[in-house]
Amino acid sequence: MKNTILKERIVKAIIYLALIIFALVIIVPVLWVFLAAFRPNSDFRGDTAMSSPWSLPSEFRFENFVDAWTKAKMGDYFLNSVIVTAVALGLLLVLAIPASYVLARFKFPGRKILNTALMGGLFVNVSYIVVPIMLLLLGFDRAIGTTFFMNNRFILSVVLASTALPFTIYLLESYFVTIPAAFEEAAYVDGAGYFKTMFSIMIPMAKPSVITVILFNFLAFWNEYIVSITLLQGDKVTLPVGIMNLSQASQSKAEYGRMYAGLVLVMLPVLILYMFVQKKLTQGMTAGGVKG
Amino acid sequence: MKKGGGRGLFVGLCVIPTAILFTLFMVVPTLEVFYYSFFGGFNKFNIVNKEFVGFQNYIDLFTKPSIAPKFIGTFQNTILLIVLVTIVTFGFALVYAGILSREKIKGQNFFRIIFYIPNILSVVVISSIFFNVIYDADIGILTSFTNLLGLTVKWKSGNEIVIFSLAIAMVWQAIGYYMVMYMSSMAAISESIYESANLEGAGRIRVFFQITIPLVWTNIRTTLTFFIISTINLSYLFVRAMYGTRAPQSTWVLLYYMYEQTTDYGLAMAIGVITFLFSFLLAGLVNAVTKREVLEV
DSSP states (O other): OHHHHHHHHHHHHHHHHHHHHHHHHHHHHHHHHHHHTTSOGGGTSSTTOOSSTTSOOSSOOTHHHHHHHHTTOHHHHHHHHHHHHHHHHHHHHHHHHHHHHHHHHOOOTTHHHHHHHHHHHTTOOHHHHHHHHHHHHHHHHHHHTSOOSTTOHHHHHHHHHHHHHHHHHHHHHHHHTTSOTHHHHHHHHTTOOHHHHIIIIIHHHTHHHHHHHHHHHHHHHHHOOHHHHHHOOGGGOOHHHHHHHHHHHHHHHOOHHHHHHHHHHHHHHHHHHHHHHHHHHHHHHHHSOOOO | OOOSSSHHHHHHHHHHHHHHHHIIIIIHHHHHHHHHTTEESOBTTBOSOOEEOTTHHHHHHHHOTTTHHHHHHHHHHHHHHHHHHHHHHHHHHHHHHHHHHHSOOTTHHHHHHHHHHHHHSOHHHHHHIIIIIISOTTTOHHHHHHHHTTOOOOTTTOTTTHHHHHHHHHHHHHHHHHHHHHHHHHHTSOHHHHHHHHHTTOOHHHHIIIIIHHHTHHHHHHHHHHHHHHHHHHHHHHHHHHHTTOOOGGGOOHHHHHHHOSSOHHHHHHHHHHHHHHHHHHHHHHHHHTOOOOOOO
């Protein structure tokens, strides 16, 4: 009996050790970035450079954030990211919610084709089609004789929203299907039209899945870089692209402090949001099945 | 359902704008990837004068001396990454999911929340963390551990090692997401099965392999298929975010090689088509190989 208790304790200790090690593997590098954002450049290079990753900052330089925001233009990029994410998210909701509702509830010519195409779209990753999208926009620009479609944050938002449609409609449509038709029939009997029924009865009922859609697409748009890097340039780039440029520049010019401050700027909004919605996020994820 | 009364207008307004944008920015570009792969001699700066070359791009990929060895190399790197990252990620995700859903653990929520964090971070952020914080040759965290063991590992530049550095970053990013996925399917397993297993004196490891894994097998299969498709894409996103356009050749994956072809978009699109077909073939193959009788409880 004593032996089994001892054995049980050892097993438990190993389990806790495994959990704690993995937690540290995730937390330590992230916290390291936050700490590094305050380090002076002298901590990273020259004779005064730190000799081990565990040494403390030689001073706390809050100016890194000011430098990153103004000199490294992270402020501009931050604003670009906010604009692109907000416009893309708004547009996506306007496009996807009514379409999902109609696809789930109404029979119309072409419905089957559209549904099948959207399902197929779940498997098409945006990395494959960035080049044709760019060629398409270049073609539009050539047709109108000026640069409008390329290097335009709003067009980027439209592209991002469009490529997010399959996953979003898949989630919303499968939710609308589960809502009993009795609710709509009651609304129609009361004399409500199609638009009123959708906006005041059906969309409010789909709120849980709309929230899931908002959370996932916010993260996707905010973190996205491969479309932005292809369609935008110069001052118009989003924060992740700005970070990439700075990260590559810092290897030659050694502006480490700014780079880490920039990384904090990208991570912070996402981490703060996560603290508030982590439960919703993980529940929504398992309810929605697999993400592409 | 209600009859008439602007039904057509309603359906049209709801669906047509969505269908147009979806067609314009997804359907058309996808078809164009296939279409352009039969053309040559065009790129970003010269789109107009493209020339039909039939299957020449595909033939070049496998036979042209200046292309074929590189292309085969990127294929090998991609397959190595898929095998490695899939096995390690799924192993850890299943074990940690098993622990967090079966054991009485203090701070269970805390661990779940922490493990999921990498999934919400941008690939750019993760790449930068690994490149500058973990793999740095002087002050990298992992470097400091390998130095302690008396090894000099060049995590960022060592030709033999960089592909594994890439794999580690990808595993780090993915474990939490799949762990949460499996936790929810494990939570659906009825307690009475575990009780009867306990009565028979089955140990933890036996319970895990003979009860937990078989009962979440359907979920494992579905996630596996998606994981393979997304690994092909993510491997490119990581290489690009870590090395920009100057990645060492030992890290080149299929889609990276596609984006390398900036002077010949036809060739790039042919690589895209092959990658696309390869990912489906592999997903289908894995799906067929992992087929088991579904256990219902």
